[in-house]
Amino acid sequence: MPSQRRVTRLAPSPTGGLHLGNARTFLVNWALARQRGWQIAMRIDDLDSPRVRAGADREALDDLAWLGLDWDTEVDYQTRRLADYEAALVRLAADGSIYPCRCTRSQIAARIASAPNAGDHELRYPGSCRPVERQAFDFSELKNSGWAWRLRVSDRAVEFVDQIFGPQSVSVFDEVGDFLVATKQGCASYQLAVNLDDDFSGVTDIVRGNDLLTSTARQILIREALGMNNKITYWHLPLVAGEDGMRLAKRHGATRLSELREAGVPAERIIGLLAHWSGLSTATPRTAQQFATDFDISHLPHERVTLTSQHLEILRPSGW
Numbered sequence: 001m002p003s004q005r006r007v008t009r010l011a012p013s014p015t016g017g018l019h020l021g022n023a024r025t026f027l028v029n030w031a032l033a034r035q036r037g038w039q040i041a042m043r044i045d046d047l048d049s050p051r052v053r054a055g056a057d058r059e060a061l062d063d064l065a066w067l068g069l070d071w072d073t074e075v076d077y078q079t080r081r082l083a084d085y086e087a088a089l090v091r092l093a094a095d096g097s098i099y100p101c102r103c104t105r106s107q108i109a110a111r112i113a114s115a116p117n118a119g120d121h122e123l124r125y126p127g128s129c130r131p132v133e134r135q136a137f138d139f140s141e142l143k144n145s146g147w148a149w150r151l152r153v154s155d156r157a158v159e160f161v162d163q164i165f166g167p168q169s170v171s172v173f174d175e176v177g178d179f180l181v182a183t184k185q186g187c188a189s190y191q192l193a194v195n196l197d198d199d200f201s202g203v204t205d206i207v208r209g210n211d212l213l214t215s216t217a218r219q220i221l222i223r224e225a226l227g228m229n230n231k232i233t234y235w236h237l238p239l240v241a242g243e244d245g246m247r248l249a250k251r252h253g254a255t256r257l258s259e260l261r262e263a264g265v266p267a268e269r270i271i272g273l274l275a276h277w278s279g280l281s282t283a284t285p286r287t288a289q290q291f292a293t294d295f296d297i298s299h300l301p302h303e304r305v306t307l308t309s310q311h312l313e314i315l316r317p318s319g320w
Protein backbone atom coordinates (compact mmCIF):
# COMPACT_ATOMS: atom_id res chain seq x y z
CA MET A 1 0.00 0.00 0.00
CA PRO A 2 1.46 3.41 -0.86
CA SER A 3 2.35 5.41 2.23
CA GLN A 4 0.26 8.45 2.98
CA ARG A 5 1.52 11.64 1.35
CA ARG A 6 2.74 14.15 3.87
CA VAL A 7 1.09 17.54 3.86
CA THR A 8 2.07 20.79 5.51
CA ARG A 9 0.48 24.21 5.44
CA LEU A 10 1.45 27.85 5.28
CA ALA A 11 -1.08 29.75 7.40
CA PRO A 12 -0.54 33.51 7.50
CA SER A 13 -2.85 35.63 9.64
CA PRO A 14 -4.12 38.63 7.65
CA THR A 15 -3.73 41.00 10.57
CA GLY A 16 -0.76 43.03 9.37
CA GLY A 17 2.15 42.76 6.94
CA LEU A 18 4.55 39.82 7.21
CA HIS A 19 7.86 40.69 8.84
CA LEU A 20 11.27 39.08 8.63
CA GLY A 21 10.47 36.70 11.50
CA ASN A 22 7.32 35.40 9.78
CA ALA A 23 9.29 35.15 6.54
CA ARG A 24 11.96 32.99 8.20
CA THR A 25 9.32 30.57 9.52
CA PHE A 26 7.54 30.32 6.16
CA LEU A 27 10.80 29.91 4.25
CA VAL A 28 11.98 27.04 6.48
CA ASN A 29 8.52 25.43 6.32
CA TRP A 30 8.50 25.69 2.53
CA ALA A 31 12.08 24.42 2.12
CA LEU A 32 11.44 21.39 4.37
CA ALA A 33 8.38 20.57 2.27
CA ARG A 34 10.17 20.93 -1.05
CA GLN A 35 13.15 18.88 0.17
CA ARG A 36 10.93 16.05 1.41
CA GLY A 37 8.18 16.05 -1.21
CA TRP A 38 5.40 17.18 1.14
CA GLN A 39 2.36 18.85 -0.33
CA ILE A 40 1.92 22.49 0.72
CA ALA A 41 -1.59 23.77 1.53
CA MET A 42 -2.14 27.53 1.72
CA ARG A 43 -4.57 28.81 4.32
CA ILE A 44 -5.48 32.30 5.47
CA ASP A 45 -6.21 32.32 9.22
CA ASP A 46 -8.87 35.03 9.09
CA LEU A 47 -11.05 34.02 12.00
CA ASP A 48 -9.88 36.69 14.41
CA SER A 49 -12.20 39.29 12.87
CA PRO A 50 -11.42 42.34 15.04
CA ARG A 51 -7.75 42.07 14.09
CA VAL A 52 -8.17 41.13 10.42
CA ARG A 53 -7.20 43.94 8.06
CA ALA A 54 -8.83 44.20 4.62
CA GLY A 55 -6.36 43.35 1.87
CA ALA A 56 -3.77 41.81 4.24
CA ASP A 57 -4.49 38.34 2.83
CA ARG A 58 -3.52 39.43 -0.68
CA GLU A 59 -0.49 41.25 0.67
CA ALA A 60 0.74 38.16 2.54
CA LEU A 61 0.29 35.96 -0.54
CA ASP A 62 2.10 38.51 -2.72
CA ASP A 63 4.95 38.81 -0.23
CA LEU A 64 5.43 35.05 -0.10
CA ALA A 65 5.28 34.68 -3.89
CA TRP A 66 7.75 37.57 -4.25
CA LEU A 67 10.17 35.72 -1.96
CA GLY A 68 9.90 32.76 -4.33
CA LEU A 69 7.63 30.49 -2.30
CA ASP A 70 4.80 28.54 -3.90
CA TRP A 71 2.07 26.15 -2.78
CA ASP A 72 0.05 23.28 -4.19
CA THR A 73 -3.58 24.08 -3.32
CA GLU A 74 -6.15 26.79 -3.85
CA VAL A 75 -6.00 29.38 -1.09
CA ASP A 76 -8.30 28.27 1.74
CA TYR A 77 -9.95 30.71 4.18
CA GLN A 78 -11.07 29.81 7.71
CA THR A 79 -14.15 32.01 7.35
CA ARG A 80 -15.43 29.62 4.65
CA ARG A 81 -15.68 26.85 7.23
CA LEU A 82 -17.83 28.44 9.95
CA ALA A 83 -20.53 25.77 9.55
CA ASP A 84 -17.95 23.01 10.18
CA TYR A 85 -16.75 24.75 13.32
CA GLU A 86 -20.29 25.04 14.57
CA ALA A 87 -20.99 21.36 13.86
CA ALA A 88 -17.93 20.45 15.93
CA LEU A 89 -19.08 22.67 18.79
CA VAL A 90 -22.54 21.07 18.70
CA ARG A 91 -20.92 17.64 18.95
CA LEU A 92 -18.54 18.61 21.76
CA ALA A 93 -21.36 20.24 23.76
CA ALA A 94 -23.63 17.23 23.28
CA ASP A 95 -21.06 14.83 24.74
CA GLY A 96 -20.14 17.11 27.65
CA SER A 97 -16.59 17.87 26.42
CA ILE A 98 -17.26 21.62 26.53
CA TYR A 99 -19.46 23.76 28.74
CA PRO A 100 -20.82 27.32 28.66
CA CYS A 101 -19.19 29.98 30.80
CA ARG A 102 -20.19 33.53 31.56
CA CYS A 103 -17.14 34.60 33.59
CA THR A 104 -15.45 37.84 32.57
CA ARG A 105 -11.69 38.26 32.62
CA SER A 106 -11.89 40.52 35.66
CA GLN A 107 -14.03 38.02 37.55
CA ILE A 108 -11.47 35.32 36.83
CA ALA A 109 -8.65 37.63 37.89
CA ALA A 110 -10.44 38.51 41.14
CA ARG A 111 -11.14 34.87 41.91
CA ILE A 112 -7.50 33.84 41.54
CA ALA A 113 -5.86 37.02 42.87
CA SER A 114 -4.52 35.14 45.86
CA ALA A 115 -3.66 31.98 43.94
CA PRO A 116 0.00 30.97 43.47
CA ASN A 117 0.27 31.87 39.79
CA ALA A 118 -1.46 35.24 40.03
CA GLY A 119 0.43 37.77 37.96
CA ASP A 120 1.25 35.41 35.07
CA HIS A 121 -0.13 37.04 31.98
CA GLU A 122 -2.28 34.08 31.04
CA LEU A 123 -4.91 33.47 33.70
CA ARG A 124 -5.65 29.95 34.79
CA TYR A 125 -9.40 29.44 34.68
CA PRO A 126 -10.45 28.45 38.20
CA GLY A 127 -13.39 26.35 36.99
CA SER A 128 -16.21 28.55 38.32
CA CYS A 129 -18.72 27.45 35.64
CA ARG A 130 -17.45 23.88 35.23
CA PRO A 131 -20.20 21.36 35.92
CA VAL A 132 -19.21 18.88 38.61
CA GLU A 133 -19.99 15.97 36.26
CA ARG A 134 -19.79 15.95 32.48
CA GLN A 135 -23.07 17.33 31.25
CA ALA A 136 -24.63 17.53 27.80
CA PHE A 137 -25.51 21.01 26.44
CA ASP A 138 -27.33 22.15 23.33
CA PHE A 139 -24.88 24.46 21.62
CA SER A 140 -27.34 25.61 18.94
CA GLU A 141 -29.85 26.67 21.55
CA LEU A 142 -27.37 28.50 23.77
CA LYS A 143 -25.03 29.99 21.18
CA ASN A 144 -26.75 33.39 21.05
CA SER A 145 -27.15 33.75 24.80
CA GLY A 146 -23.81 35.40 25.46
CA TRP A 147 -22.04 32.34 26.85
CA ALA A 148 -18.46 31.57 25.93
CA TRP A 149 -17.46 27.87 25.82
CA ARG A 150 -14.61 26.04 27.53
CA LEU A 151 -13.04 22.62 27.06
CA ARG A 152 -13.22 20.35 30.10
CA VAL A 153 -9.50 19.69 30.51
CA SER A 154 -8.28 16.52 32.22
CA ASP A 155 -5.50 16.78 34.78
CA ARG A 156 -3.10 14.40 33.06
CA ALA A 157 -0.05 15.82 31.28
CA VAL A 158 -0.08 15.95 27.47
CA GLU A 159 3.01 14.40 25.92
CA PHE A 160 4.33 14.95 22.43
CA VAL A 161 7.66 15.12 20.66
CA ASP A 162 8.68 18.29 18.89
CA GLN A 163 11.15 17.76 16.04
CA ILE A 164 13.22 20.76 17.14
CA PHE A 165 12.73 20.97 20.90
CA GLY A 166 12.38 17.25 21.68
CA PRO A 167 9.96 15.53 24.09
CA GLN A 168 7.43 17.82 25.76
CA SER A 169 5.16 17.17 28.71
CA VAL A 170 2.63 19.91 29.37
CA SER A 171 -0.05 20.16 32.01
CA VAL A 172 -2.70 22.28 30.35
CA PHE A 173 -4.76 21.76 33.48
CA ASP A 174 -2.13 23.50 35.62
CA GLU A 175 -1.15 26.13 33.06
CA VAL A 176 -4.49 27.51 31.87
CA GLY A 177 -7.15 25.07 33.03
CA ASP A 178 -10.34 24.82 31.00
CA PHE A 179 -9.59 27.12 28.06
CA LEU A 180 -11.90 28.85 25.58
CA VAL A 181 -13.01 27.04 22.44
CA ALA A 182 -15.73 29.49 21.39
CA THR A 183 -16.41 33.16 22.01
CA LYS A 184 -19.52 34.75 23.48
CA GLN A 185 -20.64 35.29 19.89
CA GLY A 186 -20.58 31.51 19.38
CA CYS A 187 -17.55 31.69 17.06
CA ALA A 188 -14.86 29.00 17.27
CA SER A 189 -11.56 30.05 18.86
CA TYR A 190 -8.25 29.69 17.03
CA GLN A 191 -7.42 26.64 19.19
CA LEU A 192 -10.49 24.78 17.97
CA ALA A 193 -10.64 25.98 14.37
CA VAL A 194 -7.07 25.16 13.48
CA ASN A 195 -7.62 21.44 14.20
CA LEU A 196 -10.57 21.28 11.87
CA ASP A 197 -8.63 23.20 9.22
CA ASP A 198 -5.63 20.92 9.48
CA ASP A 199 -7.82 17.85 9.37
CA PHE A 200 -9.69 19.21 6.34
CA SER A 201 -6.41 19.60 4.42
CA GLY A 202 -4.97 16.27 5.64
CA VAL A 203 -2.06 18.06 7.33
CA THR A 204 0.59 15.71 8.72
CA ASP A 205 3.37 18.21 9.51
CA ILE A 206 2.90 21.51 11.33
CA VAL A 207 5.85 23.89 11.12
CA ARG A 208 5.42 27.17 12.99
CA GLY A 209 6.95 29.62 15.44
CA ASN A 210 7.64 28.35 18.94
CA ASP A 211 5.35 30.99 20.40
CA LEU A 212 2.72 28.35 19.53
CA LEU A 213 4.49 25.49 21.34
CA THR A 214 2.20 26.00 24.36
CA SER A 215 -0.83 25.86 22.07
CA THR A 216 0.12 22.42 20.78
CA ALA A 217 -0.88 20.60 23.97
CA ARG A 218 -4.23 22.41 23.93
CA GLN A 219 -4.77 21.46 20.32
CA ILE A 220 -3.94 17.83 21.05
CA LEU A 221 -6.63 17.80 23.77
CA ILE A 222 -9.16 19.20 21.30
CA ARG A 223 -8.17 16.65 18.68
CA GLU A 224 -8.73 13.90 21.24
CA ALA A 225 -12.13 15.30 22.21
CA LEU A 226 -13.09 15.39 18.52
CA GLY A 227 -11.89 11.82 18.03
CA MET A 228 -9.25 12.86 15.46
CA ASN A 229 -6.10 10.84 15.01
CA ASN A 230 -3.03 12.55 16.33
CA LYS A 231 -0.56 11.58 13.66
CA ILE A 232 0.81 15.10 13.39
CA THR A 233 4.50 15.81 13.48
CA TYR A 234 5.32 19.18 15.06
CA TRP A 235 8.25 21.42 14.20
CA HIS A 236 8.41 24.58 16.31
CA LEU A 237 11.01 27.08 15.14
CA PRO A 238 12.76 29.59 17.38
CA LEU A 239 11.49 33.11 16.87
CA VAL A 240 13.25 36.23 15.66
CA ALA A 241 13.24 39.11 18.16
CA GLY A 242 14.57 42.65 18.32
CA GLU A 243 17.63 43.63 20.37
CA ASP A 244 15.31 44.45 23.27
CA GLY A 245 14.19 40.80 23.28
CA MET A 246 10.68 41.70 22.12
CA ARG A 247 8.81 40.36 19.08
CA LEU A 248 9.52 42.29 15.88
CA ALA A 249 7.51 45.51 15.68
CA LYS A 250 7.70 48.94 14.09
CA ARG A 251 10.25 50.23 16.60
CA HIS A 252 12.78 47.70 15.30
CA GLY A 253 12.94 49.49 11.94
CA ALA A 254 11.71 48.46 8.53
CA THR A 255 11.25 44.74 8.99
CA ARG A 256 8.07 44.24 6.98
CA LEU A 257 8.52 42.52 3.64
CA SER A 258 6.26 45.03 1.87
CA GLU A 259 8.35 47.96 3.14
CA LEU A 260 11.59 46.28 2.11
CA ARG A 261 10.18 45.38 -1.28
CA GLU A 262 8.94 48.93 -1.93
CA ALA A 263 12.35 50.27 -0.95
CA GLY A 264 13.90 48.15 -3.71
CA VAL A 265 15.59 45.51 -1.54
CA PRO A 266 15.92 42.38 -3.73
CA ALA A 267 14.20 39.22 -2.44
CA GLU A 268 17.50 37.33 -2.81
CA ARG A 269 19.13 39.58 -0.25
CA ILE A 270 16.34 38.89 2.22
CA ILE A 271 16.61 35.14 1.66
CA GLY A 272 20.37 35.52 2.23
CA LEU A 273 19.74 37.00 5.68
CA LEU A 274 17.06 34.41 6.51
CA ALA A 275 19.52 31.69 5.42
CA HIS A 276 22.15 33.09 7.76
CA TRP A 277 19.59 32.94 10.58
CA SER A 278 18.79 29.34 9.63
CA GLY A 279 22.25 27.86 10.03
CA LEU A 280 23.88 28.63 6.66
CA SER A 281 27.28 30.15 7.21
CA THR A 282 26.95 33.34 5.19
CA ALA A 283 24.24 35.84 4.28
CA THR A 284 25.14 35.65 0.57
CA PRO A 285 22.10 36.58 -1.55
CA ARG A 286 20.34 33.54 -2.97
CA THR A 287 16.98 32.47 -4.33
CA ALA A 288 14.44 30.49 -2.32
CA GLN A 289 15.24 27.54 -4.58
CA GLN A 290 18.94 27.77 -3.74
CA PHE A 291 18.02 27.99 -0.06
CA ALA A 292 15.98 24.79 -0.35
CA THR A 293 19.01 23.08 -1.88
CA ASP A 294 21.44 24.19 0.83
CA PHE A 295 19.28 24.27 3.97
CA ASP A 296 19.82 21.54 6.57
CA ILE A 297 17.30 21.42 9.42
CA SER A 298 19.87 19.79 11.70
CA HIS A 299 21.91 23.01 11.55
CA LEU A 300 19.01 25.28 12.50
CA PRO A 301 20.04 27.17 15.65
CA HIS A 302 17.77 26.42 18.60
CA GLU A 303 18.27 29.81 20.20
CA ARG A 304 16.14 32.81 19.48
CA VAL A 305 17.57 34.91 16.63
CA THR A 306 18.21 38.57 17.42
CA LEU A 307 17.76 41.10 14.65
CA THR A 308 20.57 43.66 14.90
CA SER A 309 21.25 46.90 13.05
CA GLN A 310 24.04 44.99 11.28
CA HIS A 311 21.41 42.64 9.85
CA LEU A 312 19.40 45.57 8.55
CA GLU A 313 22.61 46.90 7.00
CA ILE A 314 22.95 43.60 5.08
CA LEU A 315 19.57 44.29 3.52
CA ARG A 316 20.20 47.90 2.57
CA PRO A 317 23.93 48.52 2.38
CA SER A 318 25.38 52.02 2.00
CA GLY A 319 22.54 54.20 3.14
CA TRP A 320 18.99 53.67 2.06
Ligand code: GLU
Pocket residue numbers: 011012013045194207208212
Ligand atom coordinates in the same frame (compact mmCIF):
# COMPACT_ATOMS: atom_id res chain seq x y z
N1 GLU B 1 -1.89 31.90 11.64
C1 GLU B 1 -0.97 31.64 12.71
C2 GLU B 1 0.17 32.65 12.67
O1 GLU B 1 0.31 33.39 11.70
C3 GLU B 1 -0.37 30.26 12.61
C4 GLU B 1 -1.29 29.27 13.18
C5 GLU B 1 -0.72 27.88 13.27
O2 GLU B 1 0.36 27.62 12.75
O3 GLU B 1 -1.36 27.06 13.88
O4 GLU B 1 0.89 32.75 13.63
